[in-house]
Amino acid sequence: MVGRAEYKGLECDNGFDRLTIRIPESVDLYPGDYGGCSGGGVWTTAMFKDKPSDPDESIEVFPLLMGIAYVQFEALDEHREIVANGPKSLASLKQLSSAMIPLTP
Numbered sequence: 001m002v003g004r005a006e007y008k009g010l011e012c013d014n015g016f017d018r019l020t021i022r023i024p025e026s027v028d029l030y031p032g033d034y035g036g037c038s039g040g041g042v043w044t045t046a047m048f049k050d051k052p053s054d055p056d057e058s059i060e061v062f063p064l065l066m067g068i069a070y071v072q073f074e075a076l077d078e079h080r081e082i083v084a085n086g087p088k089s090l091a092s093l094k095q096l097s098s099a100m101i102p103l104t105p
Helices: 087-099
Strands: 006-013 016-024 041-048 060-072 079-085
Touching: 016 087, 060 087, 079 087
Parallel strands: none
Antiparallel strands: 006 016, 016 079, 041 060, 060 079
């Protein structure tokens, strides 16, 4: 699913961070419920130009994984909040997984 979300904040607790985004509830383009989306990525894009003043230069777009969604809250003020593990937590998981020894018989 692709859509626009509003960044609400990033909280850190015990070395883990939580990213919260707000998604419009009243727009027909968005679902009314995100059940089943846990484990899905929360992405943003970074756009770059070597020469920002050159209107003919193409823009390079890079997707960036910002979090992994794990909970949604009831809609409030026509927005639904989704909470995800944040970028620092993702980096910690990557370090942990590369430090693990595969268990093979």
